[in-house]
Amino acid sequence: MPEPLLDGARCTVCGYAVAFPRPRCPACGAAVAPARFGPEGTVWSATVVRVAVPGRTPPYGLAYVDLDDGPRILAHTEGDAPVPIGSRVRLVASGGDGDVVVSAAPG
Amino acid sequence: MSGVAVYGVGTSRFAKQPERSLAELAWDAVLEALADAAVDRVDAAYVGTVFGPPGVAQRVLHTLGIVDVPVVTIENACASGTTALHEARAAILAGRYETVLVLGIEQLTAAFTGAIHPEPTDPEGRSGMALPSLYAMSAARYLHAGWVTPEQLALVSVKNHRHALANERAQYGGHHTVAEVLGSRMIADPLTLLQCCPISDAAAAAIVGPLRDERRDVPIRASQLRSGALWDQRAEHVWGFELVRDVAGAAYAEAGVGPAEVDLFELHDAFTIGEIVTTEALGLAEAGGGGELVSSGHTALGGKQPVNPSGGLLSRGHPLGATGVAQVAEVVWQLRGEAGDRQVDGARIGVVETMGGGVSGIDGNGAVVAVLGG
Numbered sequence: 001m002p003e004p005l006l007d008g009a010r011c012t013v014c015g016y017a018v019a020f021p022r023p024r025c026p027a028c029g030a031a032v033a034p035a036r037f038g039p040e041g042t043v044w045s046a047t048v049v050r051v052a053v054p055g056r057t058p059p060y061g062l063a064y065v066d067l068d069d070g071p072r073i074l075a076h077t078e079g080d081a082p083v084p085i086g087s088r089v090r091l092v093a094s095g096g097d098g099d100v101v102v103s104a105a106p107g
Numbered sequence: 108m109s110g111v112a113v114y115g116v117g118t119s120r121f122a123k124q125p126e127r128s129l130a131e132l133a134w135d136a137v138l139e140a141l142a143d144a145a146v147d148r149v150d151a152a153y154v155g156t157v158f159g160p161p162g163v164a165q166r167v168l169h170t171l172g173i174v175d176v177p178v179v180t181i182e183n184a185c186a187s188g189t190t191a192l193h194e195a196r197a198a199i200l201a202g203r204y205e206t207v208l209v210l211g212i213e214q215l216t217a218a219f220t221g222a223i224h225p226e227p228t229d230p231e232g233r234s235g236m237a238l239p240s241l242y243a244m245s246a247a248r249y250l251h252a253g254w255v256t257p258e259q260l261a262l263v264s265v266k267n268h269r270h271a272l273a274n275e276r277a278q279y280g281g282h283h284t285v286a287e288v289l290g291s292r293m294i295a296d297p298l299t300l301l302q303c304c305p306i307s308d309a310a311a312a313a314i315v316g317p318l319r320d321e322r323r324d325v326p327i328r329a330s331q332l333r334s335g336a337l338w339d340q341r342a343e344h345v346w347g348f349e350l351v352r353d354v355a356g357a358a359y360a361e362a363g364v365g366p367a368e369v370d371l372f373e374l375h376d377a378f379t380i381g382e383i384v385t386t387e388a389l390g391l392a393e394a395g396g397g398g399e400l401v402s403s404g405h406t407a408l409g410g411k412q413p414v415n416p417s418g419g420l421l422s423r424g425h426p427l428g429a430t431g432v433a434q435v436a437e438v439v440w441q442l443r444g445e446a447g448d449r450q451v452d453g454a455r456i457g458v459v460e461t462m463g464g465g466v467s468g469i470d471g472n473g474a475v476v477a478v479l480g481g
Binding site for chain 1: 221222224225230231234235236237239240243244245247248251292293294295296297337339340342345467468
């Protein structure tokens with residue numbers, strides 16, 4: 001199975017990375033090209049949601065992850081505790097119609 | 108001198124009150140504001156609301172006989188009410204109107220029983236990012252950096268619930284301890300229930316017009332509004348910090364005052380971390396110094412610069428569209444010396460800050476900072 005990567009766009013001029021399609025670079029206005037990001041990154045912050053949210057079963061973990069040379073993304077995390085800030089994680093599911101999910105990167 | 112002043116303010120009670128209609132909430136706020144301003148008609152109305160419903164402004168205003176005037180409805184997330192004030196002021200400065208009603212109105216119990224639902228058309232909202240978790244991300248980051256302690260976060264809740272005991276309009280006043288706050292149910296780690304504002308139903312109103320020589324009028328010395336810049340992997344600060352810092356800087360420049368000259372603040376403490384980050388962004392402390400402001404008593408009633416003497420969003424309740432106008436009402440009462448047992452002695456200049464969020468990828472839907480008085 002191919003490694004999950006995240007589809008997005010990168011600016012052809014300033015290099016700005018974004019995890020979603022964009023018609024032009026939101027940072028500088030120049031042209032963007034399709035790009036893929038991941039699979040590893042560093043946790044910027046994390047929490048666990050413990051209240052009812054439509055379509056979700058609490059508790060569920062969320063983390064902002066700075067993908068290496070890529071965008072900051074919101075990802076789901078496994079387990080019942082926030083993943084440590086600064087820890088290394090790896091994409092295990094890359095979205096599409098579902099959630100982006102990360103888990104601890106192997107040592 | 109040209110400028111704009113608040114002539115009068117009014118609010119409904121803040122509570123979960125689904126038995127009262129939106130119109131009834133508006134009656135309380137608008138009639139009090141009209142009486143307070145001693146006016147009986149307005150040239151235009153700017154109405155801030157988030158969850159509406161569509162037509163809510165005209166639907167409630169016509170029951171008060173406020174008809175046949177321009178009515179503009181504004182949605183700017185939690186900053187909807189102060190955005191309405193900002194735009195009303197701009198229209199008056201442009202000479203378009205003489206007497207304008209600013210109304211914020213919201214009935215959240217009609218839409219939600221618990222936390223506001225994440226917006227499914229937003230990528231992060233679709234992924235389950237509720238507002239408590241957005242603020243929890245900031246709190247976790249601050250704790251990790253050693254910029255705040257759990258006890259300092261809890262002290263924001265203790266302080267604002269204590270302030271609200273002197274505010275009969277507030278939803279939840281109380282004597283809480285740090286241990287009670289930290290021991291309340293976890294909502295989104297590290298934020299516990301008593302660190303999150305409650306949903307609420309309320310309306311708040313202000314009558315504004317050109318500066319005139321009336322003792323009870325409160326000048327709006329400055330008002331600034333903008334949406335957030337891109338917030339992404341380049342951001343070193345937590346969500347919203349730079350937006351509030353920049354909007355506040357522009358407001359201070361317009362008003363010709365600095366943060367040290369401000370006697371009190373009504374600011375966006377939707378969650379305890381919000382007050383910590385915002386006091387830093389407003390220039391009361393360096394980044395990382397907000398915790399000390401609350402643990403030293405600097406921001407408590409009786410301290411040097413009280414923050415949220417009304418009880419803030421944490422205790423007054425947070426009916427989104429009504430919140431900003433309620434903040435303005437509190438500052439008006441304080442600057443007139445009409446705030447009763449929560450009066451800030453000698454208050455001369457007050458600042459209102461409201462921060463709206465929910466759109467991912469930017470540093471906030473919008474922030475408003477207004478400087479009143481002086």
